[in-house]
Amino acid sequence: MSGAWTFVCAGAELLPGEMKSVFDETTGTPILVLNLDGELYALEDVCSHEDFELSAGIFEPADGTIECVLHGAKFDVRDGRALCAPAYEPVAKFPVKREDDGSVWTRDDRE
Template identity: 45%
Template sequence: MSPLIDICPLDELPPGARRTIEHDDLDITVVNVGGTLYAIEDRCSHDDGPLGDGPIDAAACTIECPRHGSLFDLRTGVPKTLPAYQPVETFPVTVSGGIVRIDVD
């Protein structure tokens, strides 16, 4: 069974909100995009800068690196624009008992 990490109660993560946690030296940002939850590594693969603080485009389901503007797909972690060309990790998100959890395996 994969390790599930509790993030927060669902009502603390309404649409448009985000939460960043650290797990085993890995920062992960969980975002609520129009009611759908996504978890993505909080690290731009271009220069290891924080990704989770960047603007989110709900229509395109992307997050933009605040340093150099690379867009990453929240569903897959694949960069859609340069200068980043390597994907970052994404993690499955579940809600159980009103608690948002991510699978970090």
């Protein structure tokens, strides 16, 4: 079980339209944090179609999606749901918090 939060970055380092990947040392999970119009979202940094990092893909803030460069699967960054083939399963979504000092944190909260 997880519980420890993972530091992502200072808030000023993750501007709208940008993304940053981190590694949750507690669970061994790669996590991708995306800034969509000032709202922060965190997804597992692994395409559900094939084991490939989403952080290598294309983040489209205009439609709130990220596309895996390997086979073109797209996911909604707000909830992780798969939007087109070849992916049919969602990617895991994780909590994100912003501290008073502006720092950004996330964690793999799966049991």
